[in-house]
Amino acid sequence: MRANEIVAPRNSDERKAPAQIASWNRLVGFLLIGAGVVVLGFLAQHTSSAGNGTGGQLASHRQAIPIYLGAILMDWALFYYCWSSVHHYGGSLWTLSGGRWLSWKDVLLDMGIMVPFLVIWEGTAYGVSKLMDGTAAPGSAKTVDSLLPQSLIEILIWIATSITAGVCEEMAFRGFLQRQLHALSGNIAVAVLGQGLVFGLFHSYQGWRNVVVISVLGMLYGALVAWRRNLRVNIVAHAFTDVWEGWLKFVVWRVA
Template identity: 25%
Template sequence: MSSSLALSKPTKPLLQLAIIAIVIYLPQFLPPGMWLSIGSLVICTLAVFFFAWNDEKSLKRTGVINAGSFLSTLLLGILYGVIFWVLIDWVFTPFIEKLTGQVTDLTRFDKLRGDTKVFARMMLSIWITAAFCEEVVFRGFILERIKVLTGKNWLAILLSAVAFALIHLYQGPSGITITFLAGILFGWLFIRTGYNLWVCIIAHGLVDSLFLFLVYSNLDLKLKALLGW
């Protein structure tokens, strides 16, 4: 009886991870479509909340319920958002692109250049799907479940970053590598703040918002030309 109970402990998080992996990576093998990817992220987010509530009658383990104050969470999110934006867009990106010899494929965002309606729509979308859903799935669930299985923070951060990078295959080798490094940053932040997912959500949303604004205003091209890359 005791051996079967011991076996059941890792079985449940492994099964949950497998279900999430199937849903989130299935669109990678289907004809490309942004709405399909968004839909899979939303479904996975709902599944994560269901798993947590079904297991513990609480969402606390996902990090969306945290004892941190609103103001400190907001300020930390903004602070790390700016720091991570500088690291990801202006340190990692030029270094990795020079190393691989390949520019990150971000052509799907070209349609928002100068188009206010597309910019507003994408801004709303990234805060819901990228900032909220991705953080719930990759940090609040995948990282947390791996930590439960292995007991090692560094391994949970590393493997969740790999999982995070794999949903960005459309960005090519450089984009995947940069996203992996970004996943390490957000994973570290999740652990560093005591599993306060809202800090990660705010930071992630700010990083993507700054990126979208630069593309919308064409400032990204001007800055790259100014910096010579």
């Protein structure tokens, strides 16, 4: 151990807030971006299509591919914002991700962790959704079911969208936001809860009921990275669950 790596006793050092990974102005900017996304989500839910006054953009499957591509663009833009924030502060991509796989043993260990995590994730999603049943008035939020992929090209773009979400959203919310909130508050529980809530609000276009479900799932992802201290399992699990929820589970059900 080098001299500059010597740390204070655990009972004092672990209570200190971790170092921030970007300037506080960048954290404020991230939250302002979130506020803008919430406004756009509200408009997506309440703006009707011209001519029929009922559906809004979320009721038309014709909007599926443009929305997929828009989501990819927004996710990469958010990732770039977080990466550039960390880079200007002297960090790197690994600052956000917590490191990469160094051996096949690491890969197998993470995959072994991912399997039970996916079971917990699915159970949590189902349970929270059931608790939310009946809490929203009919027609209070436009459904996003009409945007799920149907054709081959839509399926391929959906998979690309899911992989993008796995990488970019984990880097942004768990890699950047959770770390910054932890540094600000000095409390990992506050950081996990806070980033989960913001994560849910970024999905406001899906309606407040889904915001609640996604917030809880975001907290679950946050708890995982707080334990593992890297995003490797998170990224793979996030991408897989998006593919599963949007397309793959329907294929499995049809075959079964």
